[in-house]
Amino acid sequence: MMFLLAFLRSFTIQASWNLHRLQATGWSVTIEPLLRLLPGGKHGRSYRDSMSRACQYFNSHPFFANFAIGAVARAELKGVEPEDVEKFRDAIKGPLGSLGDRLIWVGLLPIASSMGLLATVVVSPVAGVITFLFVFNVVHVVIRFWGLRAGLRHGFSVSKALHGRILQSSVKFGESAAPFVLGLATPVVAEQLLSDLDVGARVAAVVVAGITVVSLRWVLPTVGVARLGTAAIGVALIIGGLWL
Numbered sequence: 001m002m003f004l005l006a007f008l009r010s011f012t013i014q015a016s017w018n019l020h021r022l023q024a025t026g027w028s029v030t031i032e033p034l035l036r037l038l039p040g041g042k043h044g045r046s047y048r049d050s051m052s053r054a055c056q057y058f059n060s061h062p063f064f065a066n067f068a069i070g071a072v073a074r075a076e077l078k079g080v081e082p083e084d085v086e087k088f089r090d091a092i093k094g095p096l097g098s099l100g101d102r103l104i105w106v107g108l109l110p111i112a113s114s115m116g117l118l119a120t121v122v123v124s125p126v127a128g129v130i131t132f133l134f135v136f137n138v139v140h141v142v143i144r145f146w147g148l149r150a151g152l153r154h155g156f157s158v159s160k161a162l163h164g165r166i167l168q169s170s171v172k173f174g175e176s177a178a179p180f181v182l183g184l185a186t187p188v189v190a191e192q193l194l195s196d197l198d199v200g201a202r203v204a205a206v207v208v209a210g211i212t213v214v215s216l217r218w219v220l221p222t223v224g225v226a227r228l229g230t231a232a233i234g235v236a237l238i239i240g241g242l243w244l
Contacts, residue, residue, distance in 0.1 A: 003148065005033040010069070010144050014062050022059040027069060034073035034152075050076045053085060060093045061100020063140045063147075068092045070151020071158045078155070088156050099162060099171065104140065107174020112136040114178075114185040121192035 013026030038046040112135040120128025150161035
């Protein structure tokens with residue numbers, strides 16, 4: 001029951017941010033049901049001390065934070081020294097953020113977006129929205145659930161799950177598949193978008209897409225090529241739709 005409650009609360013980890021502690025509020029809200037299992041429950045000294053530590057600074061990829069939350073909850077329940085808990089929290093932030101960025105923002109988001117665009121032009125806009133939401137949300141919900149379980153099971157050894165074959169293979173697959181799916185979507189969307197337009201309208205759509213890419217590259221220089229391409233297709237699709 002407490003596991004399920006913590007899992008559901010993990011979806012609100014970014015609902016409240018603090019300038020100095022970032023995800024600390026969401027972290028503490030998520031881990032709180034698990035800390036009720038400490039001796040004395042919600043009225044015990046162990047609970048209050050653990051919750052105080054949970055409110056300290058933390059920031060990582062929101063979908064991968066559950067790996068750390070589960071591991072820290074296990075450590076608190078086993079009475080691990082507070083200093084060791086803080087060291088673990090501090091050490092795991094970077095790896096979780098890096099792994100989450102590679103899997104989600106570099107891989108999953110461009111793939112889901114490209115699939116949504118393909119469904120939009122091949123089937124309907126509604127199908128495009130449903131496709132995107134389904135692909136993106138199924139993956140990140142699974143990651144949240146698996147991460148919390150893995151953290152509770154392995155504790156500070158949760159790196160075993162992070163370096164496991166499934167997750168590492170998924171990261172490599174996503175990084176390779178994103179440009180492929182985007183490349184597949186580009187000509188299909190372009191053909192559908194531009195086929196009924198005159199020459200002037202086609203030039204306008206291409207120019208707008210180009211300006212979008214250049215602007216994003218200038219404003220957000222770290223945005224990957226796959227995400228830039230997806231944004232360009234999306235803007236061109238919108239402009240073409242409005243033109244028609």
